[in-house]
Amino acid sequence: MDDEALLDRCRRGDRDAFTPLVHRYQDELYTMALRLTGNPADAADVVQETFTRAFRSLPKLRGATVRAWLFRVAVNCSHDIHRQRSRRPTDPLEDTEGRVVDLPDPGLGPEATAIQRERADAIRVALLALPHDFRVAIVLRDVNQLSYEEMAEALSVPLGTVKSRISRARGLLAAALRQSPAVFPRAEEAW
Amino acid sequence: MSGHVDSLLSAAYDGELRPDARAAFDRHLAECSACAAAFAELTTAVDALREQPTARMPHPVRLPEGSPGPERRWFDVPARLPERHRLVAGLSAAGVLVAAAVAAVVVVGHLNSGTIVHSSASAGVSSGAALAPGAAIRAPLPSPQSASLLPEVVGPLPVCSPKALPISKAEALEIPAGFSNHATEDNGVSTGVVATQASSFVPGGTVDIYARLIDDSSHAVSLPCTVLLGPQSSSSSPGEDFTMAVPTPVAGLTVDGQPLLQATVPATAVAGQTYDIVVGPPDAVVILTIRIS
Numbered sequence: 001m002d003d004e005a006l007l008d009r010c011r012r013g014d015r016d017a018f019t020p021l022v023h024r025y026q027d028e029l030y031t032m033a034l035r036l037t038g039n040p041a042d043a044a045d046v047v048q049e050t051f052t053r054a055f056r057s058l059p060k061l062r063g064a065t066v067r068a069w070l071f072r073v074a075v076n077c078s079h080d081i082h083r084q085r086s087r088r089p090t091d092p093l094e095d096t097e098g099r100v101v102d103l104p105d106p107g108l109g110p111e112a113t114a115i116q117r118e119r120a121d122a123i124r125v126a127l128l129a130l131p132h133d134f135r136v137a138i139v140l141r142d143v144n145q146l147s148y149e150e151m152a153e154a155l156s157v158p159l160g161t162v163k164s165r166i167s168r169a170r171g172l173l174a175a176a177l178r179q180s181p182a183v184f185p186r187a188e189e190a191w
Numbered sequence: 192m193s194g195h196v197d198s199l200l201s202a203a204y205d206g207e208l209r210p211d212a213r214a215a216f217d218r219h220l221a222e223c224s225a226c227a228a229a230f231a232e233l234t235t236a237v238d239a240l241r242e243q244p245t246a247r248m249p250h251p252v253r254l255p256e257g258s259p260g261p262e263r264r265w266f267d268v269p270a271r272l273p274e275r276h277r278l279v280a281g282l283s284a285a286g287v288l289v290a291a292a293v294a295a296v297v298v299v300g301h302l303n304s305g306t307i308v309h310s311s312a313s314a315g316v317s318s319g320a321a322l323a324p325g326a327a328i329r330a331p332l333p334s335p336q337s338a339s340l341l342p343e344v345v346g347p348l349p350v351c352s353p354k355a356l357p358i359s360k361a362e363a364l365e366i367p368a369g370f371s372n373h374a375t376e377d378n379g380v381s382t383g384v385v386a387t388q389a390s391s392f393v394p395g396g397t398v399d400i401y402a403r404l405i406d407d408s409s410h411a412v413s414l415p416c417t418v419l420l421g422p423q424s425s426s427s428s429p430g431e432d433f434t435m436a437v438p439t440p441v442a443g444l445t446v447d448g449q450p451l452l453q454a455t456v457p458a459t460a461v462a463g464q465t466y467d468i469v470v471g472p473p474d475a476v477v478i479l480t481i482r483i484s
Contacts, residue, residue, distance in 0.1 A: 015258050026252055028245070030246055047252060048253065051254065052255060059259045120243060127240075142241050163201070166205075167198065167200070167201035170233055170236070174232045174235075178232065184232075
């Protein structure tokens with residue numbers, strides 16, 4: 001059943017129609033929030049808050065796609081949480097209950113696993129260093145792979161703004177990762 | 192292609208260049224090692240980001256109780272009906288039901304005290320105006336959904352500017368994509384529509400505003416009106432205009448031919464900031480029902 005059909009059922013008060021939307025989008029939204037906040041606990045809170053708000057507001061949604069709207073809410077929630085909380089030093093690989101997330105591929109050897117972890121960490125640090133709007137743009141585009149049009153809808157900005165933010169963010173990301181051997185192996189060789 | 196192509200790298204990565212532009216881009220990269228290196232660097236970095244695995248939500252999402260849709264709450268507001276409202280309550284037959292509703296509001300309102308809601312005159316502009324304290328009351332919505340407890344803020348326009356509804360949570364509201372801005376060029380007031388300021392709502396959820404407008408002369412409901420929501424000061428806002436769509440009559444929400452207007456006001460609220468709700472037309476009596484979820 002597609003989003004619109006589920007939304008119609010939600011509008012009629014069908015609670016069971018909301019659950020498939022949660023299952024459909026929770027990991028996408030969690031990944032987005034994790035890349036935006038860099039913190040698993042915050043990311044989980046973002047997803048929880050997004051669906052709580054959606055539960056109350058989604059049935060009244062008009063003129064927008066469910067996916068873009070959920071991303072919009074999640075982006076705002078991420079921003080709110082980032083604003084409300086002082087950053088606390090946590091292990092990025094553990095959530096508040098100590099469970100490991102973003103596990104490396106078990107098929108990789110120790111060296112490849114180490115590189116994968118190093119690359120993930122370099123990317124996390126580089127993303128967090130980006131200005132908020134640019135970070136949102138590159139995450140929606142290159143992590144969640146939203147189309148330009150979906151991004152414009154989710155962010156309520158013109159298409160041109162979407163493209164320029166993506167372009168700028170990618171340039172900054174590339175510059176930030178330039179010296180990371182895990183991302184640019186040749187940089188390591190040059191040392 | 193002359194000059195470097197930095198501005199095209201991202202579009203080229205996405206395959207968004209037109210064929211002729213792409214061909215020129217590729218020709219340039221073949222001749223310009225700096226641009227070729229820059230494109231390779233961007234490609235490597237973005238590929239690395241895209242290759243990061245999808246993370247899994249670590250625990251199940253907990254949904255609120257009940258059915259999807261707004262949660263209804265009371266505002267705690269004082270109830271002292273202004274003189275004008277008493278006049279309104281005594282209006283002609285068309286207003287009888289309204290009078291009953293207002294009376295109900297008064298009764299309920301007197302039973303409760305709490306946060307202040309004001310009314311004020313502010314015709315045509317959305318800036319602040321003198322307040323007439325105590326114009327706010329609350330009551331069940333006199334409608335098929337009257338079992339639900341909804342707050343009402345009553346004030347005669349252009350003397351209606353509910354303010355300072357209790358805000359206990361400093362969270363944010365959302366504007367769903369698809370809401371468009373209306374007439375924001377003139378401070379959020381479109382021509383011919385009264386801009387009576389009603390400020391603030393509770394952040395933390397969606398706000399529904401039901402506006403029942405009663406024309407003083409005909410006692411008819413004026414349709415449609417524009418209801419706007421936006422930060423009082425753009426300088427203190429995050430640069431967004433919060434605007435509601437033109438409200439439309441809501442099927443089922445009628446009181447003997449007195450349609451209620453509904454508009455949803457989801458917005459990204461900033462903690463501690465005041466927001467405006469604009470309702471028209473001028474010289475009308477409006478009963479606002481504000482529901483927060």
